[in-house]
Amino acid sequence: MDIVQLIVSGLANGCVYGLIALGFVLIYKATEAVNFAQGDFMMLGAFITLGFTNADHMDLPFWLSVTMAIAIMGVLGYLLDFLVLRRMFGQSQVAVVILTIALGFVIRFIAGAIWGHEPQSLESPISGIELRFGGIVLGMDEVWIIIITLVLTGLLYLFFARAKLGIAMQASSQNQLAAYYMGIPVKRIHSMIWALSGIVATIAGILFASKGSIDPSAGLLGIKAFAAAVIGGFGSLPGALLGGLIVGLVEPFAARYMPAGYSQIFPYLILIVMLVVRPHGILSQIQTKKV
Amino acid sequence: MRIVFKTSYDADIRLFKHGAQAFWYGLLFVIAIALPFLINEFLIGEATLVLIWAICGMGLMLLVGQTGQASLGHAAFMAVGAYSNVLYQEHFSLPFIVSFPLSGLTAGVAGALVALPTTKLHGIYLAIATLAISVLAEDLIVIMEPLTGGVGGLFAPDIEIFGFTFNRYGNPIELYWLVLFITFIVIYLYRNILRAPIGRAFAAVRDSEVSAKAMGINVARTKMVAFAISCFITGLGGALMGHFATVFTHETFNLIMSITLLLIIVIGGLGTIHGAFFGAIVFVLLPLIISIGRDAFANMAGLGSISIPGLESGVFGILLIGFILFEPMGIYGRWLKIRTYFELFPFYRKDMFKRQKSYLKTERTQ
Numbered sequence: 048m049d050i051v052q053l054i055v056s057g058l059a060n061g062c063v064y065g066l067i068a069l070g071f072v073l074i075y076k077a078t079e080a081v082n083f084a085q086g087d088f089m090m091l092g093a094f095i096t097l098g099f100t101n102a103d104h105m106d107l108p109f110w111l112s113v114t115m116a117i118a119i120m121g122v123l124g125y126l127l128d129f130l131v132l133r134r135m136f137g138q139s140q141v142a143v144v145i146l147t148i149a150l151g152f153v154i155r156f157i158a159g160a161i162w163g164h165e166p167q168s169l170e171s172p173i174s175g176i177e178l179r180f181g182g183i184v185l186g187m188d189e190v191w192i193i194i195i196t197l198v199l200t201g202l203l204y205l206f207f208a209r210a211k212l213g214i215a216m217q218a219s220s221q222n223q224l225a226a227y228y229m230g231i232p233v234k235r236i237h238s239m240i241w242a243l244s245g246i247v248a249t250i251a252g253i254l255f256a257s258k259g260s261i262d263p264s265a266g267l268l269g270i271k272a273f274a275a276a277v278i279g280g281f282g283s284l285p286g287a288l289l290g291g292l293i294v295g296l297v298e299p300f301a302a303r304y305m306p307a308g309y310s311q312i313f314p315y316l317i318l319i320v321m322l323v324v325r326p327h328g329i330l331s332q333i334q335t336k337k338v
Numbered sequence: 339m340r341i342v343f344k345t346s347y348d349a350d351i352r353l354f355k356h357g358a359q360a361f362w363y364g365l366l367f368v369i370a371i372a373l374p375f376l377i378n379e380f381l382i383g384e385a386t387l388v389l390i391w392a393i394c395g396m397g398l399m400l401l402v403g404q405t406g407q408a409s410l411g412h413a414a415f416m417a418v419g420a421y422s423n424v425l426y427q428e429h430f431s432l433p434f435i436v437s438f439p440l441s442g443l444t445a446g447v448a449g450a451l452v453a454l455p456t457t458k459l460h461g462i463y464l465a466i467a468t469l470a471i472s473v474l475a476e477d478l479i480v481i482m483e484p485l486t487g488g489v490g491g492l493f494a495p496d497i498e499i500f501g502f503t504f505n506r507y508g509n510p511i512e513l514y515w516l517v518l519f520i521t522f523i524v525i526y527l528y529r530n531i532l533r534a535p536i537g538r539a540f541a542a543v544r545d546s547e548v549s550a551k552a553m554g555i556n557v558a559r560t561k562m563v564a565f566a567i568s569c570f571i572t573g574l575g576g577a578l579m580g581h582f583a584t585v586f587t588h589e590t591f592n593l594i595m596s597i598t599l600l601l602i603i604v605i606g607g608l609g610t611i612h613g614a615f616f617g618a619i620v621f622v623l624l625p626l627i628i629s630i631g632r633d634a635f636a637n638m639a640g641l642g643s644i645s646i647p648g649l650e651s652g653v654f655g656i657l658l659i660g661f662i663l664f665e666p667m668g669i670y671g672r673w674l675k676i677r678t679y680f681e682l683f684p685f686y687r688k689d690m691f692k693r694q695k696s697y698l699k700t701e702r703t704q
Contacts, residue, residue, distance in 0.1 A: 081462050134663055140461050141408045142662055145604050148597055149658035156652025164647055263648070267593070270473060273466055281462075312477045315470040322467045323455040 051183050053299045059189035059258065061295020062196035066251035067272035068287035070244040076282055077220040077240040080143040084151035085248055086269020091154050092120045092249025093256035094162050097169045109171055117249050124245025128238040151266055159263040171257035192254045199250060200288060216240060274318040280328025289329060351533040370518055374511040382514050388622045389517045390578045393524050395603050395614030397572030403609035405564035406544030411468030412599050414475035415569040416576030417591035418445040423577035424492050434497045438577055445573020446566045453565035457558045472596040479588035491587030494580045506582055517578060524571055528611060531567065540564055601658050607668025616669040625650050
């Protein structure tokens, strides 16, 4: 009984990590830039929704707020690439890493200035309800998180497999030059990927904030999502989700069966072992360049 | 503009290009020594902090600026330096003069051990691995409580050299001179490493691993040496930071500090010793400037004191974005441009410092 609860809560956490990791991987695959601010994107998306819908802020209907937050974060992602990241075209990866870290600092500052540094909880229809089957008590929020993640993954899969835009995105991530020759506007596609990644981050943030509470430093959760992305394979979308689930599952079990203090180092230990043993992850699609 | 005619190979690697340069750096050093007579005690404390940050920054600069390996985990090695320094003094009752270099060595060995598995990685994977190390270090310090004092942290005793004690509050000026002396040694070491074969190997690895390999450089070993030396210097800085902070815990050397260290050297200017100093000055003086500016603004607007938590890191982030977009060579790069402008006046051209764009070095093989 205990184990089922641990698994479900682990899966729910893992879904959030997986969604953030999905955001990294989307951007990495398309532009070879790594967005270290993805965790902060998640936090910002959650706070925008919270600012719209919570009773002590604007008190708008929940679904309207979600739609608006998703739209705002999509536009923000697009503009970020259009105004900032595009200037970095052709510069080294490390410069982009530092830029996105700085971006994370700024986002954290803005969120703290607007919504304060106290942890707050999103008033969403899925939080705070418990489901009981026999002896098992499951949080409604956790079940919903898993379902929503599954649906979102399915939608993304369909988008990349069927939609014209999705196929164009795949093409430009595989070979920018060839995609450009085929008439795909590579730069605009990059901006759209950033928008998509902002949207995915917002959904992750909404799920995260309705499960617990959120504060401006929640963006540091992005590091766990990094572990997830690397474990699963940095260049693979299903890998990101898989890695997220692994990290999510390992955490509650380590917390349950290991002495206090040891549990939180497990995701990073797995990450380092993965980097040493199989640097490109479980579902790797990348081979090292050889001379 | 002075043209130096090099008539021997040694002329190419001399510490100073010409006499005038030696004179200016000498003058700078004299001013640095005389600084306590020029400014008040509070600012001397800040100056000491600048020097300590600059030492840590030089450590990271050797790795990022000279060897081209990104590390987001150098606070972990600062922690190794700080903790081991105090532990050597307390458990083995070693004097500072022994424990201090030993703590640097410990950090260096730790760096080499970390480098063993991670030198295979490059670019983004290395950044992530070092990021994980920084997070791990924080947790490990808590776990190793009997040694490190856990959450309670450690108390750093006063520095004592041959019966003479240095304390941040008791005699800040002497502490400043001590740190200045150590800084001078580190700079001397750094400069000499750069003109030694290993320093040139660093530059070769930074510019292209493939061609470095072709020139007969053992890339993995060079990276490991770079890691070790870099962590040695950063560990020394960390030990000083421990003494300066007097009490430090796992949170003193957290992930934010690792990232801050990287940001410092980027703002200052990657690949130069000057950069580490400029970055440290900006980082230490920024809170001062912000608080002065905030008070001035509050007075103008007729408000009381306003406090915006996290303003420093926000401003720091914005500064950094500005630098990366508009002046990727940092403060020192800007200074070089201004100096060249006046040296060549009126023949300076706009694109003299234009960087070659390297187009998307992909790791994929498609």
